[in-house]
Amino acid sequence: xxxxxxxxxxxxxxxxxxxxxxxxxxxxxxxxxxxxxxxxxxxxxxxxxxxxxxxxxxxxxxxxxxxxxxxxxxxxxxxxxxxxxxxxxxxxxxxxxxxxxxxxxxxxxxxxxxxxxxxxxxxxxxxxxxxxxxxxxxxxxxxxxxxxxxxxxxxxxxxxxxxxxxxxxxxxxxxxxxxxxxxxxxxxxxxxxxxxxxxxxxxxxxxxxxxxxxxxxxxxxxxxxxxxxxxxxxxxxxxxxxxxxxxxxxxxxxxxxxxxxxxxxxxxxxxxxxxxxxxxxxxxxxxxxxxxxxxxxxxxx
Amino acid sequence: xxxxxxxxxxxxxxxxxxxxxxxxxxxxxxxxxxxxxxxxxxxxxxxxxxxxxxxxxxxxxxxxxxxxxxxxxxxxxxxxxxxxxxxxxxxxxxxxxxxxxxxxxxxxxxxxxxxxxxxxxxxxxxxxxxxxxxxxxxxxxxxxxxxxxxxxxxxxxxxxxxxxxxxxxxxxxxxxxxxxxxxxxxxxxxxxxxxxxxxxxxxxxxxxxxxxxxxxxxxxxxxxxxxxxxxxxxxxxxxxxxxxxxxxxxxxxxxxxxxxxxxxxxxxxxxxxxxxxxxxxxxxxxxxxxxxxxxxxxxxxxxxxxxxxxxxxxxxxxxxxxxxxxxxxxxxxxxxx
Ligand SMILES: Nc1ncnc2c1ncn2[C@@H]1O[C@H](COP(=O)(O)OP(=O)(O)OP(=O)(O)O)[C@@H](O)[C@H]1O
Ligand SMILES: [Mg+2]
Numbered sequence: 001x002x003x004x005x006x007x008x009x010x011x012x013x014x015x016x017x018x019x020x021x022x023x024x025x026x027x028x029x030x031x032x033x034x035x036x037x038x039x040x041x042x043x044x045x046x047x048x049x050x051x052x053x054x055x056x057x058x059x060x061x062x063x064x065x066x067x068x069x070x071x072x073x074x075x076x077x078x079x080x081x082x083x084x085x086x087x088x089x090x091x092x093x094x095x096x097x098x099x100x101x102x103x104x105x106x107x108x109x110x111x112x113x114x115x116x117x118x119x120x121x122x123x124x125x126x127x128x129x130x131x132x133x134x135x136x137x138x139x140x141x142x143x144x145x146x147x148x149x150x151x152x153x154x155x156x157x158x159x160x161x162x163x164x165x166x167x168x169x170x171x172x173x174x175x176x177x178x179x180x181x182x183x184x185x186x187x188x189x190x191x192x193x194x195x196x197x198x199x200x201x202x203x204x205x206x207x208x209x210x211x212x213x214x215x216x217x218x219x220x221x222x223x224x225x226x227x228x229x230x231x232x233x234x235x236x237x238x239x240x241x242x243x244x245x246x247x248x249x250x251x252x253x254x255x256x257x258x259x260x261x262x263x264x265x266x267x268x269x270x271x272x273x274x275x276x277x278x279x280x281x282x283x284x285x286x287x288x289x290x291x292x293x294x295x296x297x298x299x300x301x
Numbered sequence: 302x303x304x305x306x307x308x309x310x311x312x313x314x315x316x317x318x319x320x321x322x323x324x325x326x327x328x329x330x331x332x333x334x335x336x337x338x339x340x341x342x343x344x345x346x347x348x349x350x351x352x353x354x355x356x357x358x359x360x361x362x363x364x365x366x367x368x369x370x371x372x373x374x375x376x377x378x379x380x381x382x383x384x385x386x387x388x389x390x391x392x393x394x395x396x397x398x399x400x401x402x403x404x405x406x407x408x409x410x411x412x413x414x415x416x417x418x419x420x421x422x423x424x425x426x427x428x429x430x431x432x433x434x435x436x437x438x439x440x441x442x443x444x445x446x447x448x449x450x451x452x453x454x455x456x457x458x459x460x461x462x463x464x465x466x467x468x469x470x471x472x473x474x475x476x477x478x479x480x481x482x483x484x485x486x487x488x489x490x491x492x493x494x495x496x497x498x499x500x501x502x503x504x505x506x507x508x509x510x511x512x513x514x515x516x517x518x519x520x521x522x523x524x525x526x527x528x529x530x531x532x533x534x535x536x537x538x539x540x541x542x543x544x545x546x547x548x549x550x551x552x553x554x555x556x557x558x559x560x561x562x563x564x565x566x567x568x569x570x571x572x573x574x575x576x577x578x579x580x581x582x583x584x585x586x587x588x589x590x591x592x593x594x595x596x597x598x599x600x601x602x603x604x605x606x607x608x609x610x611x612x613x614x615x616x617x618x619x620x621x622x623x624x625x626x627x628x629x630x631x632x633x634x635x636x637x638x
Contacts, residue, residue, distance in 0.1 A: 018469070019426070019428065019469055020425055020426055020469065020471070021426070189421040189422075190416040190417070190418055190421045190422035191421060191422050191423055191424045193377065193382050193414070193416065193422075194414070194416060194422055194423075194424075194482070194485065195424070195435075196382055197380055197382060197409055197412075197413060197414050198409070198413070198435055198436035198439055198485065198488075198489070199406045199407075199409045199410060199436065199439040199440060199489075200435070200439060201406065204439075209424050209427075212424075212426040212427075213424070213425065213426055215426075
């Protein structure tokens with residue numbers, strides 16, 4: 001009995017002077033699945049971004065002598081129909097997929113949070129206008145927009161950035177709505193009135209007081225978005241309207257499976273990107289779940 | 302301002318003449334009610350409907366009334382946390398009714414608020430040190446050590462240990478949180494503090510500690526209080542004068558003694574009769590009000606109280622009584638006087 005109370009006292013002592021963030025961090029570190037997923041994702045990122053140091057194979061040169069080689073020997077994962085090393089393309093492809101995923105997520109979160117927090121904080125006409133605009137963007141046909149933008153900007157801007165811009169410009173609406181509704185609820189708290197009455201500017205009220213308190217929602221949204229956007233990039237790549245075909249990405253690599261012969265008889269060409277894509281998305285989702293648990297608002301009150 | 306001020310000054314002849322710090326004239330605050338699918342304004346909640354009063358420097362004006370009668374709205378409007386619909390707010394000789402932006406922010410250092418809910422009034426992501434130093438940081442440039450020293454001083458002044466500096470709101474009890482809120486309000490050394498039911502969310506055992514703290518601080522920092530409560534016994538302990546609100550209207554204002562000795566408005570009489578008597582021999586008759594408080598969206602015509610008033614006459618539903626002085630320093634809004 002004595003032991004039990006002594007034990008149960010220990011963690012409480014530790015919580016003293018801990019910011020809600022520190023508490024959340026500790027909770028997250030205790031979540032095994034989320035931690036394993038984090039390490040996995042980190043590993044994928046490191047390996048992808050260090051691709052030029054890991055493999056020296058050329059990613060784009062067509063090699064007629066080595067078409068569709070099975071895995072083994074010089075090519076660990078074999079070669080594709082143009083004779084390019086699958087392993088090398090997988091690494092470089094991860095780089096592109098992750099860059100697209102990360103930059104789109106960052107831009108979408110940034111823009112969505114900006115619009116949502118301004119609309120939610122000011123309310124009234126500003127809110128009405130911004131939300132009308134958001135609705136308009138949300139109803140925009142995504143594929144058409146991407147194709148049109150790609151065509152207009154083809155050759156003027158690097159294809160990768162066109163894709164990132166197109167995805168970002170069309171995807172912030174959901175975040176804006178969620179952030180707005182969170183801000184609307186949060187600003188009813190008296191600490192917001194307190195912040196105004198101690199002379200904080202509206203920008204300070206939003207940045208210092210409102211956003212930190214809706215940040216948990218934003219972070220969870222970001223993980224969901226990150227997974228969704230990587231899939232979106234792959235889907236566009238698969239359809240042939242994503243990243244230019246000359247650049248390898250996981251989506252572009254999957255395009256090969258459109259051929260029945262490749263799909264049935266040469267799984268080493270499309271299985272690696274499919275598997276790595278699936279596992280990456282899964283681990284991002286596990287991280288998201290872990291964050292959601294750790295950032296439970298109960299630990300903030 | 303001048304007419305009322307001179308009147309007060311003459312009346313208080315012999316005593317220390319205190320200046321008016323806050324002068325509220327015909328203040329109205331309506332909340333729009335949106336309806337229909339186009340979200341048009343279909344009506345108004347008349348939360349504060351034409352009230353006037355003043356507070357002199359160094360004084361405590363208590364504001365009482367049932368839940369929903371517009372006390373918080375009054376307080377928040379005075380501090381310009383809400384936009385007044387009509388009327389005038391004169392603070393320390395300056396009309397602050399319509400100032401905005403940087404000018405309003407600058408004016409805010411002289412009037413602060415202590416909030417009702419100690420759990421919702423502290424930002425959960427901010428440390429106590431940051432909460433209390435923020436008002437100072439907003440107005441003045443200080444180096445880190447000076448700032449910390451000042452915050453520690455404030456902490457000790459409101460009865461919190463220095464260790465509180467690095468802690469977060471969730472590590473404190475309601476009473477301690479309220480002390481943090483008081484320290485925040487005090488940080489800028491304001492002239493006026495509006496305390497909006499500062500103890501109603503606290504355990505009875507800590508209520509009087511917090512009330513006593515507020516009293517001590519008043520003397521020490523030369524504070525003027527607008528003290529809001531829904532409970533007359535709390536207000537009695539704190540106030541020099543008391544204003545009684547009903548459905549967005551001020552029905553009676555009088556000095557503490559005068560109001561308890563001789564409540565004039567039937568509503569005030571009912572409120573006072575409901576205070577439990579400590580001495581069981583002093584039996585008094587409790588006036589029980591009939592019916593519910595009407596909706597502030599659609600208040601009764603004439604006197605807002607006439608639907609529940611035991612002494613209502615036919616006229617009461619037609620003429621809206623105005624606040625008038627029936628005895629020195631005792632104002633009431635009722636046609637009986
Ligand atoms: N933001 C708002 N929008 C619409 N109506 C409101 C709003 N805030 C308050 N009201 C209404 O205005 C009236 C006065 O509210 P207020 O909060 O000022 O009352 P109160 O006297 O402080 O009550 P309590 O003792 O419960 O704090 C109430 O009828 C309330 O429903
Ligand atoms: Mg209130």
